[in-house]
Amino acid sequence: MTQKTLIIGNGRCARETAEALLAGGNDIIVAAKQMPLFSFPINDLEARQVEMLTGTQIFSCRGTVWNFDIIFVRDGEKLYRSVKNIVIAEDALRKPNFSLYGLKSCSHVISLSGVTESLSDAPDKSLNFSEIKKAVFLTGLKEESHPLILEEIMQACLRLQSEFHIRTYILTKNLKVAGNGLESLYKKTRASGTVYVKFTETLPEIRQESNGSITIEFLDEITGEKFRLSPDLTVADETISPCEETANLAEIFRLDRDKEGFLQSDNVHRISVFTNRKGILAADGSRGIQSPADEMTDAANAAVSLLRPAADSPETFEDRAEIRKDRCVRCLTCYRACPYRAVILNARPYVCAPACESCGICAAECPRGAIEIRHLNNADISEQIIKAENAAPKGDKFVPFLVAFCCRRSAAQASDLASRMRHHLPQGLCIIEVPCAGSISHSHLFSALNHADGVLILTCHEGNCHSETGNLRAQKRAAQITEILSMTGFEKERILVKTLASNMGKEFAEITSQFEEKMTALGPNKSLIF
Template sequence: MQKQVHNPVLVLGATRCAAYIARDLSAVGRDVVVAAAEPLSDLQPFVETIGSDRILGDARVLDLDGAPGTFSVRMSVHGEHVTLQPTAIVVAERDVRIPNFGEYDLSPAPCVFSLSDLCASLDGDGPDPFEQVRHLVFLNGLNTESHPVISEEIMRRSILLQNEHDVQTYILTRNLKVAADGLEALYRESKAAGTIYVKFGDIGPEIRQGRDGSVSMEFDDDITGMPLTLAPDAVVVDETIRPSDVAIDIGRRLGIETDSNRFLQGDNVHRLAVQTNRKGIFVAGPARSIGSGRDHRMDAGNAAIAANEIQGGACETDDRAVIDRWQCVRCLTCFRICPHGAIHVEGRVTVMPDACERCGICTAECPRHAIRITGLDAVELSRHVTMDRSSDARQQDVAPTIVAFCCTRSGTAAADLARCMGCALPERLTVVEVPCAGILSYDHFFAAFQRGADGVLAITCHRDNCHSSRGNEYAKHRMEQLSEVFRQTGFSTERLKRCALASNMGREFADILTGFETTLRGLGPSPIKPWHHLR
């Protein structure tokens, strides 16, 4: 049996962050559905906010279709297929904590346990579990980089043990992370409470565990050089935080790019704060990154605002990519490379306008040239280049004509900044703005040269800063191939140049352009200028 739910915001996860998102959206009158892998009995905190009929327990995402405002999400709920049609999706799934016993060659024992186990013991009811513990050691980031979230928890628990349980605590660390808000003050508070910090350089302590589970640690004192031994009553190991398997599976099924640790947000500045590569799909809290409770609350607010801005229904627009059905041979190149999941395959291959970001990667990569974005093909963009057929323009010492294809988010902004700063720019420079360097095909460069350019420059975003994930890499690859063609045909490769800039690099933009102009002056007019053969 298939159930259908129309036009809510779908929140995936049963975390506190998910509860905040549901509450914030409900407060502004948005319909919300919360779906989570946990059983319904574990989702009672959501009932007071959105009602029991808007909660789906034992739920698993199967697949996604559609675009923002018209998504179609197929889910399995208690084995029953449920189709939801949300306007937007927010993923706020759990993370998991992996104790780093192996990093220190330790095994769990009554006196050796994880940070999470310590927190559970301290927060629980009943007799004091640390009544027999006089000395306790925290191991934090000795073999791997520590994280501020873990460091904060260790310092807070250390203060609690010192003040309320009369336990002498030691924190053994290599590079203590205290850059987050309030951590420096917390560090000083823990030292004032009596916590002893032992910081190591390249050589850490030698840690041994006996058959009874007890642990001893040997190291040299930094000041005296004397060998020291610690034999604590208890040892607490730090933890590595990673996304849960449920979060990873959701990300894969929704087509969300992940970072190096598989959190559901790529390492890309344009994704901040809660955006993903899929328009209308947001990620918050433990599913997005390692963060504190404060961070997750902030994520929840950002996600609620972003999701609330997306309303139901498809929009009418003619400035997105369009596939010519008569030229398309269903090779699915566009489907494979689209970073935004905007290609729909069902009978025909089409572009979903609401999901398209106009990056143009598909138009440049399509082997049949079957995809077009109005105003951005090679012929239309080349019209920005003014052809000067005057006799003066044919002189050897005339300033070279330069065409700079600039990404909207980087090169164009840098060019505008250079002008505002009063930087000297080449006399015959034409800046051609493109939504992403990924749109630049061989035809764009050839057209620029045919219109009279002496040199063509492409300014892209830096690596991992492209709004379309890899548009800058596609542009780089095409230009490398084009340079090889130029080399084989005897056309100077110095007339083609690529560089990466950020939007705030106006001075660098001017320096690159003036340097390029100097190079072109030395080369003289392009041999393929339209009037060159008349000289």
């Protein structure tokens, strides 16, 4: 079994991650299309620990955590490597918004990155600040700008004014100062002399002459006066997006992306550097728009995640999904449904135990019932329900017997919290804890309805499901069964789907108590006899 970690990227975050892993005794492979912006001192130890693959492109990936088989391509030649973990730490792409403002890049018009690079200690500075008396920064006038862009603009203004005595102006539409320290930075720039011009109804008219010089005319919305600026330097803001390689990496590694295309879905369980696949981490500009401080934090988080003792060993795994060969017809439903990409295709599909999160979605989706997870099969669930039904209070007064399917990560914990807080809970409540609401199959629901007066499905909030769509799958199955059975006279109110978080003990008690009242009013469930 390989012990190497693959790091994809050539920026600061990739370097910091690599150095931390080396310090922890890990062997690493650094892969980048271009020559990395960093190098390591070469000694006997590090020569054995580091392999630099420059000018390479990732062609394919098979396998899962502990054993990813990667094929690289370099100069038409295929290179084969096996690694246990992968860190994707590509820099984000920054595109100057010249065209949004009808501008062309020249000595009078540059990007924000051009200014920050010229203000750095780089020897090949492109600007001679001694020749500049007035500088205008354009940001957020045509499209919403990210707070990181505003921070960089304000930092640049402070330095231009304090070090070069350049008068600075910031023309903007929606000034975003909600980021960490931005309000204070805004006040500093105002105190140092930066002039802010904010537009709400009208936008400035920007003209670029043939020689590249800029004239900006606008109506001040406070005083109603017309103004004209002829800056020596006009700086356009930038749009930050995933690099061009991100989409390709997402497809190769089968990673979920957010609406902007970064390698993390909008899911709290992915914070800070995790993806939907075990063993693959996303850091730096691969997972979102990051400040330099964020990049270093990502590097530390990635290194800590990989250096800490593993919770799972590759040899022993309990409660993982297993595909029964005698029932599987190779329809590949499990392969498509698994949110963690734990189903591997060989002659027939099989579940790679180290990658499986035991969410149960594959088992619930399998049309042949060929996938089994310990304690989650229909017989085990039915046994729990029957045992609870036999223990439910009996008497002349009707007490509804309720079955609540509760996600282990949310509603089950809310149930425990409600009990500890001594909230009132229904007498006839049977709680069935499941690994994910997506594991609740049609068979589970029919088994519950065969005994219960009402069935609750309590899932995570949308965007909070560890399995991404387990809550939505549960809602869909409940709606399907409700619609079908309503044609037989079944009351739709007997099935209820609600969302909860793990800290919502009070809400759990309220939902179950209100459901009990509704079932008491409806009376015993006599619609279904299986």
